[in-house]
Amino acid sequence: MGTGTKKQGSPFTWPELSQLETHSVRNQAILLELRGRTMYPFSTLEIINSQMDLWSIERLGKCLLSSNLLSIILDYNKFGNEEVDILMAGLEKNQKLMILSLRYCNLGPTSGSKLGWAVSQSAICELYLSGNYLQCSGALALIRPIAEFAENQGKDKPTNLLQDRRSPPQQVLQGFKKNEKGSSQTGPWVIKLHLDDNGIDGRGKEGERGVLEFTQLLTYLIKYSDHLREIDLGNNVLGEIAATNILEALKERKKAKLPNLHIIVTPQISSDIFRSIWENSRKFGSVQKKKKKVSN
Numbered sequence: 001m002g003t004g005t006k007k008q009g010s011p012f013t014w015p016e017l018s019q020l021e022t023h024s025v026r027n028q029a030i031l032l033e034l035r036g037r038t039m040y041p042f043s044t045l046e047i048i049n050s051q052m053d054l055w056s057i058e059r060l061g062k063c064l065l066s067s068n069l070l071s072i073i074l075d076y077n078k079f080g081n082e083e084v085d086i087l088m089a090g091l092e093k094n095q096k097l098m099i100l101s102l103r104y105c106n107l108g109p110t111s112g113s114k115l116g117w118a119v120s121q122s123a124i125c126e127l128y129l130s131g132n133y134l135q136c137s138g139a140l141a142l143i144r145p146i147a148e149f150a151e152n153q154g155k156d157k158p159t160n161l162l163q164d165r166r167s168p169p170q171q172v173l174q175g176f177k178k179n180e181k182g183s184s185q186t187g188p189w190v191i192k193l194h195l196d197d198n199g200i201d202g203r204g205k206e207g208e209r210g211v212l213e214f215t216q217l218l219t220y221l222i223k224y225s226d227h228l229r230e231i232d233l234g235n236n237v238l239g240e241i242a243a244t245n246i247l248e249a250l251k252e253r254k255k256a257k258l259p260n261l262h263i264i265v266t267p268q269i270s271s272d273i274f275r276s277i278w279e280n281s282r283k284f285g286s287v288q289k290k291k292k293k294v295s296n
Helices: 022-032 054-064 081-090 111-120 135-156 158-165 169-173 207-224 240-255 271-280 284-295
Strands: 011-013 044-046 071-073 099-101 126-128 192-194 230-233 262-265
Touching (some): 054 081, 081 111, 111 135, 207 240, 240 262, 240 271, 262 271
Parallel strands (some): 011 044, 044 071, 071 099
16 A cells, blocks of 8 residues: 555545654644645545554544545554544544444444444444444444434424435435535434444343344334435344344335335344345335336
């Protein structure tokens, strides 16, 4: 990996920290803090598989507070509790960042509440957390503010749902609400949520109860969120009861005519339930359009 001249909208890739001196980290952070006062309007930051020290993470966290980034990819970095605290503090009320990827970053259960808080306080709408170990308690803490927000929106503003559903996908990806300055409004506007391979099963200390508590909150998100488009729960052994609850929530979502939700679950459940989940998470909207076209 290396750095170079970037055109507008292109990603900014940070080289491996073993190749960087501390002054280089400082200079790169200053560059990101310029917020449009540079000829290189970076939109994406990638720091992948780099052994960052605490000072580098602190400097990164500070520059996130004032950067103009839309996407941050920090996959395959090992973060402890202190590092996660620093990064999440840097995202406080960030009205620009929309995509956060922390895949295979050694995140444990305690990271769930910090991530959930960051999502609820920022404009993040795509969250990629594959290959961590949030387990049931961490995943539950993560989705709680997102699911409760979706439930309140679904129950309190039913008359506005039809208008929101007509928004095209591209508009959704650019932020659901804008303030007077043109920034995305903070709030849990989640479109994509990847929690595959996170130890969400009945094998942890929470047991089967933990899986069902997580699934109950997840069903609120499935039934009520008209923003959500994709959930990945692959490689988590949810069990038959949890999978059945997900299936019923998908059916309710379909009856409510909410936008299609693509959901992935492990095939380690009965073939009938797995097939039904797959069928109910297909693009039924496109099927309806085809039927309408034929009828005309």
